Amino acid sequence: MKKLIVALVIAVLPGLGVAAGGNVQLEKANIDLNNKESLQRGAKLFVNYCLSCHSAQYMRYNRMARDLGLTNKQVEANLMFASDKIGETMTIAMPAKQSAVWFGAPPPDLSVITRSRGSDWVxxxxxxxYKDDSRPFGVNNTVLANAGMPHVLEGLEGLKEPVYKSVKGSDGHEQQVIDGFKYVSKGKMSPAEYDAAARDLTAFLTYVGEPAQMTRKYVGIWVLLFLFVLFVVSYYLKKEYWKDIH
Ligand code: HEC
Incomplete structure (x- = not known):
């Protein structure tokens, strides 16, 4: 019994670890990795808006072409800077030392960001x-307080300002917490379109985190089906063999 309890505790520990990570409610990313168009749009956003500061140094352009259902030519024309070659990885020219001075922290490589932080977090x-005039770039972030990154997608999303409400904290004092947002300037996209764009980007970064995961899941289903069929056949075979003995 004791052993069983220990085993159960160990089994749920990883779940508890995630639950304890920060007190901000994460939004569900709801990504679909089988949706190639979503991944392609995400790749385009990544190249246009992120690759100037963040590398994805484990991702090769030609592998991305194959996985996303594009030809090398299409990737070269739309998703690469002229100085890069199709067999290279997604690196950046900005020296980390320099960017640490500019932003307070160097922009991390995003190859495995969805695996370290989770897709919902990203x-x-x-x-x-959201708008915060006390910050160097005039914005703050709900999940990464005092983030050093500017809101590079402001042109698409627009800028929103938090609406606060006061709640009683555990110590009995009133606290101001963010209750929602209202837009102070408009971007090119509606809020729903921007959420969809953020979803595409998250899907792309999730794919980059483990490029083989679509194949892995697909193969897994066939393996389970095969094992099921094998089970049925073996079962009847066993019955047949033991027929005369029992
Ligand atoms: C102007 C440079 C710049 C651009 C462009 C940029 N970022 Fe960042 N990003 C940063 C910096 C600097 C940090 C580090 C922030 C910190 O730790 O305070 C960061 C942090 C992040 C993090 C959090 C990493 C972590 O775990 O702490 C994510 C995720 C991220 N960026 C995603 C993106 C995406 C997606 C794009 C494109 C839409 C993008 N960034 C564009 C500079 C940039």
């Missing part, structure tokens, strides 16, 4: 920039 981060 989606909430991209939709969580």
């Amino acid at each position: 989606y909430t981060y991209l939709t969580g920039f």
Whole structure:
């Protein structure tokens, strides 16, 4: 019994670890990795808006072409800077030392960001920039307080301002917490369109985190089906073999 309890505790521990990570409610990313168009749009946003500061140093352009259902030519024309070659990885020219001085922290490589932070976290981060005049770039972020990154998608989303409400904290004092947002300037996209764009970007970064995961899941389903069929066949075979003995 004791052993069983220990095993159960160990089994739920990883879940508890995630639950304890920060007190901000994460938005559901709801990505669909089988949706190639969503991944393609995400790749385009990544190249246009993120690749100037963040690398994805484990992602090769030609592998991305194959996985996203594009030809090398299409990737070269739309998703690469002229100086890059199709067999290269998605690196950046900005020296980390320099960018640490500019932004307070160097922009991290985003190859495995969805695996370290989770896709929901990345989606909430991209939709969580809000106006805060006390910050160097005039914005803050709901999941990464005092983030050093400017709101690079402001042209698409516009800028929103938090609406606060006061709640009683555990110590009995009133606290101001963010209750919602209202837009102070408009971007090119509606809020729903911007959420969709953030979803595409998150989907792309999730794909980059493990490019083989679509194949892995697909193969997994066939393996399970095969094992099921094998089970049925083996069962009847066993019955047949033991027929005369029992
Ligand atoms: C102007 C440079 C710049 C651009 C462009 C930029 N970022 Fe950042 N980003 C940063 C910096 C600097 C940080 C580090 C912030 C910190 O730790 O305070 C950061 C942090 C992040 C983080 C959080 C990493 C972590 O775990 O702490 C994510 C996720 C991220 N960026 C995603 C993106 C995406 C997606 C784009 C494109 C839409 C993008 N960034 C464009 C500079 C940039």
